[in-house]
Amino acid sequence: MNNVVLAAAVPVARGISHVWARNWRVYLKNPLLNFAIPFLEPILTLAAIGFGIGAYVGMVGDVSYSCFFAPAVIGTAVMHAAFFECSYASYVRMYYQKTFDAITATPVTLREVVLGEVLWGATKGVIYAACILVVLAIAGLADFPASLLVIPLALLSGVLFAAIAICFTAISPGIDALNYPMFLFITPMFLFCGTFFPLELLPAPVQAFAFAFLPLTHVMALMRMITMGAPTPYALVHLAWLIGATVLFIPLGNRLMERRLIV
Amino acid sequence: MPSVPAVIEADALTKYFGSFPAVDHICFAVEEGEVFGFLGPNGAGKTTTMRMCECVSPRSGGILKVLGRDPAHHARAIKREVGVVPQETNLDPEFTARENLVIYSRYFDIPRREGESRAEELIKFVELTERADTPIEQLSGGMKRRLILARALVNEPRLLILDEPTIGLDPQARHLIWDRLRSIRAEGRTIVLTTHYLDEAARLCDRLVIMDHGKILVEGEPESLVQKEITGEIVETEHTPAVEACLNSHGIPFEVAGEVVQVQTKDPAAVTGALLASCSIGRVITRRATLEDVFLKLTGRRLRE
Ligand SMILES: Nc1ncnc2c1ncn2[C@@H]1O[C@H](COP(=O)(O)OP(=O)(O)O)[C@@H](O)[C@H]1O
Numbered sequence: 252m253n254n255v256v257l258a259a260a261v262p263v264a265r266g267i268s269h270v271w272a273r274n275w276r277v278y279l280k281n282p283l284l285n286f287a288i289p290f291l292e293p294i295l296t297l298a299a300i301g302f303g304i305g306a307y308v309g310m311v312g313d314v315s316y317s318c319f320f321a322p323a324v325i326g327t328a329v330m331h332a333a334f335f336e337c338s339y340a341s342y343v344r345m346y347y348q349k350t351f352d353a354i355t356a357t358p359v360t361l362r363e364v365v366l367g368e369v370l371w372g373a374t375k376g377v378i379y380a381a382c383i384l385v386v387l388a389i390a391g392l393a394d395f396p397a398s399l400l401v402i403p404l405a406l407l408s409g410v411l412f413a414a415i416a417i418c419f420t421a422i423s424p425g426i427d428a429l430n431y432p433m434f435l436f437i438t439p440m441f442l443f444c445g446t447f448f449p450l451e452l453l454p455a456p457v458q459a460f461a462f463a464f465l466p467l468t469h470v471m472a473l474m475r476m477i478t479m480g481a482p483t484p485y486a487l488v489h490l491a492w493l494i495g496a497t498v499l500f501i502p503l504g505n506r507l508m509e510r511r512l513i514v
Numbered sequence: 515m516p517s518v519p520a521v522i523e524a525d526a527l528t529k530y531f532g533s534f535p536a537v538d539h540i541c542f543a544v545e546e547g548e549v550f551g552f553l554g555p556n557g558a559g560k561t562t563t564m565r566m567c568e569c570v571s572p573r574s575g576g577i578l579k580v581l582g583r584d585p586a587h588h589a590r591a592i593k594r595e596v597g598v599v600p601q602e603t604n605l606d607p608e609f610t611a612r613e614n615l616v617i618y619s620r621y622f623d624i625p626r627r628e629g630e631s632r633a634e635e636l637i638k639f640v641e642l643t644e645r646a647d648t649p650i651e652q653l654s655g656g657m658k659r660r661l662i663l664a665r666a667l668v669n670e671p672r673l674l675i676l677d678e679p680t681i682g683l684d685p686q687a688r689h690l691i692w693d694r695l696r697s698i699r700a701e702g703r704t705i706v707l708t709t710h711y712l713d714e715a716a717r718l719c720d721r722l723v724i725m726d727h728g729k730i731l732v733e734g735e736p737e738s739l740v741q742k743e744i745t746g747e748i749v750e751t752e753h754t755p756a757v758e759a760c761l762n763s764h765g766i767p768f769e770v771a772g773e774v775v776q777v778q779t780k781d782p783a784a785v786t787g788a789l790l791a792s793c794s795i796g797r798v799i800t801r802r803a804t805l806e807d808v809f810l811k812l813t814g815r816r817l818r819e
């Protein structure tokens with residue numbers, strides 16, 4: 252029984268890894284640029300907050316604004332990196348470069364292509380998270396070693412945002428249509444999901460909405476618990492929400508992609 | 515022959531797009547080691563048929579067996595032994611020519627070392643050695659097509675499926691591809707190709723079918739198809755009202771093909787004689803019938819988009 256499952260899983264895992272490896276090789280074509288950006292971005296953001304806004308705001312609860320905001324730098328970067336990679340970038344590979352068509356003429360299946368893309372999108376999120384974590388460590392804005400948990404959380408949230416992005420990619424009539432989820436879904440989350448200010452400042456119905464439907468809410472809650480070293484039992488609820496959404500969106504992405512490309 | 519199972523067997527193979535039958539109950543069998551061609555005007559259903567054989571497009575009906583297996587259930591196993599040259603060039607623009615082959619070999623689980631040495635050989639085989647490290651966008655159309663052929667061979671396929679392999683190429687590039695296809699055939703691999711270049715089909719194919727509107731119209735060896743479908747030779751002359759009237763008066767059936775009038779006849783000398791004697795024409799040509807004549811006879815002269 253176990254052998255049968257394993258025999259079926261091995262080619263799937265291989266297929267996923269080949270797709271991931273293809274994207275990784277493209278990424279390594281320009282390592283200097285590709286690794287400099289995840290370092291520079293948070294340094295600039297934190298400098299603007301630390302020197303500027305932070306001075307006006309003072310404390311949030313009993314921590315400095317910089318300390319409050321630091322996990323948001325990671326959470327939003329993971330969201331942006333994973334979502335961008337599996338929306339605009341995947342769309343280019345799928346539609347303009349016909350990369351998916353080329354790969355699915357080999358033993359690698361479309362499902363494995365989709366999963367490889369999602370895993371790659373999540374990897375971009377993890378790369379960002381890791382780079383930012385280094386910056387936060389140097390700036391003394393994160394609690395260690397607990398903050399190392401940021402990495403697995405970045406992987407999980409990266410997979411979720413990438414899977415959501417793949418769903419939009421699969422249904423977009425053109426690359427411009429991807430601007431809709433970007434501006435109607437990603438940008439509001441970037442601004443309101445407990446990033447720049449605590450979620451509790453929002454009206455109760457909005458809070459409820461954010462809790463029910465917006466993944467970044469849960470990512471931010473967990474990120475903050477980790478970097479501040481202050482976990483609460485709610486962590487399990489947030490984690491369950493993220494895992495549940497991931498389990499939902501991965502098969503949905505697969506389905507929508509198959510509907511679009513297998514004709 | 516019957517003891518060797520066919521490489522592709524299709525029986526009443528059908529593909530619907532919505533309610534439109536793009537491939538409509540076609541039957542054919544491709545034997546091991548032969549070059550089998552699909553000819554047909556644009557929209558005949560050639561690409562759709564190829565895509566079903568490549569296991570990338572599910573069929574709507576009928577029976578299909580590729581390398582003895584059903585694509586609906588054994589796609590992964592079949593694809594391991596099939597090489598594909600798609601109609602649309604889809605090389606990976608992020609990589610060089612050589613990297614394209616190596617990366618592609620990974621999709622077949624070929625170890626990297628092995629993939630690299632195969633890439634090296636195949637690049638030589640399609641004469642791209644000097645361009646091995648050139649990014650894809652800097653290759654000419656002919657080079658890209660040759661590279662795609664090399665890519666299709668990276669898994670040492672038993673069956674090679676080529677959808678319009680020489681589309682848009684200059685004569686030199688076409689000859690190179692033809693030459694390479696002959697040596698692939700000599701290695702005992704089976705080749706299935708589509709084309710609407712009739713000279714290409716006549717040169718390369720051991721057997722071929724002519725398709726139109728999703729159906730197979732005829733099947734056979736190129737030479738015997740010409741003999742079967744067209745009796746005798748073709749006499750051609752210019753198309754003027756006077757010539758038309760003259761042919762009518764002699765009771766000679768003819769066909770108008772744009773600027774020329776064609777007469778299909780077993781007795782070209784008599785037709786030529788009649789034309790020269792009483793039709794006051796400048797020029798008349800007698801030639802053997804070709805596959806092109808068969809093609810146009812069966813699929814008509816109306817332009818396809
Ligand atoms: N994905 C598709 N959706 C709807 N119609 C299609 C699709 N692909 C091909 N067709 C139609 O099916 C017919 C056969 O197309 P195709 O197999 O590409 O022809 P060929 O390769 O012989 O030129 C054409 O009428 C074409 O418009």
Ligand SMILES: [Mg+2]
Binds near residue numbers: 560561562601677
């Ligand atoms: Mg075609």
